[in-house]
Amino acid sequence: MTPINNKQSLRALIRKRRRALSGPARRKAAKALLERLRELEGFMGAETVGMYLASDGxxxxxxxxxxxxxxxxxxxxPVMGEDDRVLSFAAMDRDTPxxxxxxxxxxxxxxxxEGMDAGALDILLMPLVAFDVRGNRLGMGGGFYDTTLRANREAGRPQPVLAGVAHEIQRIERIDADPWDMPLDVxxxxxxxxxxxNTAIAAGASSSA
Structure with missing residues (x-):
């Protein structure tokens, strides 16, 4: 893995890399991700899970x-508000418009x-552009998740397990984190x-398929 310090260049590189995956490769990865999540204690014990609707690869x-x-x-x-960058979370099923x-x-x-705050979630599956070996997460640059989670913490609400989910090709050696960035637990x-x-579910070594 080669470190890239410029976040804009890094975003462009990794987004291009994940968009280049073929349809069959993406479907295979989605099924494999579920199997990995079913090995994760923070996921299997959850009653309420935050997710996202995928876009951009x-x-x-x-x-x-x-x-x-x-x-x-x-x-x-997540549901975006009109006035700030704090997300709320809305329950969803197959029939949700x-x-x-x-x-x-x-x-x-x-x-x-109608939305709930992040403190109501047991685990939050977070989209990302890249993550590094220390648990730093690089998002799209809008700061929505960092702002939401910081507001949740400052309000004294429980913090969900923060689980970044991605293709393995999105893992890199180093991301230069800013003070306001919220690190991943896993x-x-x-x-x-x-x-x-030093995170909520750090016990145990990394496991691979």
């Missing part, structure tokens, strides 16, 4: 959502006050579970 959580619905695990996805937000990302149609890919030191 992100690893697909479709099989994971379907498994959660079959096992009566509440599945929530969706609409594109201002970034063109699908999210549940909700009324005012990263789960189609190949392995990567646990990070």
């Amino acid at each position: 992100e690893i697909d959580l479709g099989p994971t959502m379907a498994w959660c619905w079959e096992n009566r695990i509440t599945t929530c996805v 969706l609409a594109a937000n201002r970034f063109g990302i699908l999210e549940p149609r909700t009324g005012d006050g 990263a789960v890919t189609d190949v392995a579970i990567h646990r990070f030191a």
Whole structure:
């Protein structure tokens, strides 16, 4: 793995890399991700799981959502507010109507006050552009997840297990983190579970398929 310090260049490189994956490779990775998640204690013991609707080559959580619905695990996805960068989370099932937000990302149609805060989640499966060996996460640059999780912590609410999910090709050696970046507890890919030191579920070594 080669470190790249410029975040803009890094985003462009990794986004191009994941978008280049073929359809069969993406479907295989999505199924493999579910198997890795089922090996993760923070996921298997959860009652409410935060997820996302994939775009831009992100690893697909479709099989994971379907498994959660079959096992009566509440599945929530982020909903953007109008005035700030704090996300709320709305429960979703197969019949939930969706609409594109201002970034063109699908999210549940909700009324005012219908979303829950991050503190209601047991584990949050977070999209990312890249992650490194220390648990630093590089997102798309909007700061929505970092702002949301920081606000949740400052409000004194419980913090969910922060699990980045990605293709293994999104793992790199080093990301230069900023002070406001929220580190991951664990990263789960189609190949392995990567646990990070000094986090909520750090016990145990990284496991691979």
